[in-house]
Amino acid sequence: MSLHIRDAVEADMAAALEIYTPHVLHGLSTFEEVPPSLGEMIDRHIKIVDLGLPYLIAELDGKPVGYAYATTYRPRAAYRHTIEDSIYVTSGLAGQGIGQALLEALIERCEQGPWRQMLAVIGNSGNAGSIALHSRLGFQPIGTLNSVGFKLGQWVDTVLMQRPLGEGAGSIPAPPE
Numbered sequence: 001m002s003l004h005i006r007d008a009v010e011a012d013m014a015a016a017l018e019i020y021t022p023h024v025l026h027g028l029s030t031f032e033e034v035p036p037s038l039g040e041m042i043d044r045h046i047k048i049v050d051l052g053l054p055y056l057i058a059e060l061d062g063k064p065v066g067y068a069y070a071t072t073y074r075p076r077a078a079y080r081h082t083i084e085d086s087i088y089v090t091s092g093l094a095g096q097g098i099g100q101a102l103l104e105a106l107i108e109r110c111e112q113g114p115w116r117q118m119l120a121v122i123g124n125s126g127n128a129g130s131i132a133l134h135s136r137l138g139f140q141p142i143g144t145l146n147s148v149g150f151k152l153g154q155w156v157d158t159v160l161m162q163r164p165l166g167e168g169a170g171s172i173p174a175p176p177e
Contacts, residue, residue: 005105008057013041015064022091028124028156031149054109058098065090068102070110073119081116081173099133111166114173118163125157139163
């Protein structure tokens with residue numbers, strides 16, 4: 001089997017939606033409760049790419065099996081060097097290295113930009129796979145927001161993890177052009 005990571009294009013958003021929908025309907029890794037429409041997925045992709053942030057897709061033998069992207073952490077200007085990652089893998093394929101390949105590629109791409117910190121906002125403190133993945137790739141636990149979401153009949157925590165990108169806070173970033 002051959003895993004290939006590449007930039008996602010608009011035509012990939014139907015596959016991304018197919019991957020994401022089971023996480024929305026049956027999982028705790030996202031706090032969305034209603035799957036977005038294909039149009040919304042396309043709009044999200046456009047907004048991310050227009051900001052110069054990466055949106056990646058993983059293909060296993062030519063079939064999309066996961067995706068990852070970075071988004072701005074918060075809209076205020078002082079947060080402009082901090083981004084947040086998101087990774088989703090086809091249900092049933094967790095633990096096969098797809099998420100790690102996506103996150104490694106995402107980090108590499110983000111380190112080429114002006115960003116200095118990457119955050120993981122992990123839905124569900126019981127999401128051991130995502131927490132372990134982020135730990136393997138240099139994320140440190142920052143804290144847990146207890147019972148901040150209510151989904152599928154239960155209270156859900158959010159785990160915050162963080163890693164520096166490039167020089168991190170080791171130097172002052174260049175001023176905006």
